[in-house]
Amino acid sequence: MAKKINPVAGVSLMAYIDKNSILAEQCRIIRSNIQFSSIDQPIQSVVITSAAAGEGKSTVAANLAVVFADSGKKTLLVDCDLRRPTVALTFKQWNHDGLTNLIGKGTEKIEDFVHESGIDNLSILTSGPKPPNPSEMLGSQRMTDLMNEFKKEFDFIIYDLPPVSIITDAQIIAAKADATVLVARQNQTQKQDFLQSVKLLKMAKANVIGVVYNNVKKNTDNYYYYG
Structure with missing residues (x-):
């Protein structure tokens, strides 16, 4: 039986809750x-x-944002998963306005939608209301302009995107970002799906720099990185 994915659950911020945990390290x-x-x-x-879906990419994105912020970098976590967003829930924020408002209206200021996360140096931009055309919004010139503006305001930006093999959203933003990291889950990620995802990202000319292999059991934690 396929694993059920909770579409409304936030993720654990273990890198913030326990900075000495193996996950944080x-x-x-x-x-x-x-x-x-x-x-x-x-x-x-x-x-x-x-x-x-269900391979832990939102958990990696949120906890990675925490450790970048911990290093002193002014960090922004952007929820680009416009179909199944988690950032607002993870940081206990309202999601009445966010990225989709910024893209859709075109004249709004970033500072009116970016919120404090409660963690030093870490700001978040929630997804905003679910739009009828996520891929078109993310592929718009307005989104490209926003990504350039984020770079002027923040030291480091992390984009949480939907799975590659399901929809084109990740390809669209990966083509515009500096780098892409794929998350795979032990005993769940199918080799064929993974290889197809890498192929799709390369077709988009994304700079794939590594893989996080998730849920590998060792002591009390479950993350490894392969560059």
């Missing part, structure tokens, strides 16, 4: 790998996605 390793993956042109924005 693994996230710091991921952070270091991202920072050192491109020396000539530093990476300032990264897409976090997966091959299929």
Whole structure:
């Protein structure tokens, strides 16, 4: 029987709750790998996605945002999963306005929609109301302009995207971001789906820099990174 995915659950911020946990340390390793993956042109924005649903990409995105903020970088976590958003729930924020408002209205200011997360140096931009045309919104020139504006306001930006093999949203934003990280889950991610996701991202000319292999049991934690 297929695993049921809760469409309305936030994720655990273990990197914030317990900074000495193995998960927090693994996230710091991921952070270091991202920072050192491109020396000539530093990476300032990264897409976090997966091959299929339920593989932990939103958990990785949120906890990675926490450790980047912990390092002193002014960090922004953007919920680009306009179909099954989690950032508002994770940080206990209202989702009445957010990214879709910024894209749709075209004249709104970023600072009116970006919110404090309650964690030093970490701001969040929730998804906003669910639109009828997510892919078109993310592929718009307005979204490209916003991504450029984010770089002027923040040191590091993390985009939480839907799975690659299901819809085109991740390809669209990955083509515009500096780098992309894929999340895979042990005993769940299908090899064919994973390889197809890599192929689709490469077709979009995304800079895929590594994979987070999730749910590998060792002691009390479950994250590894392969650059």
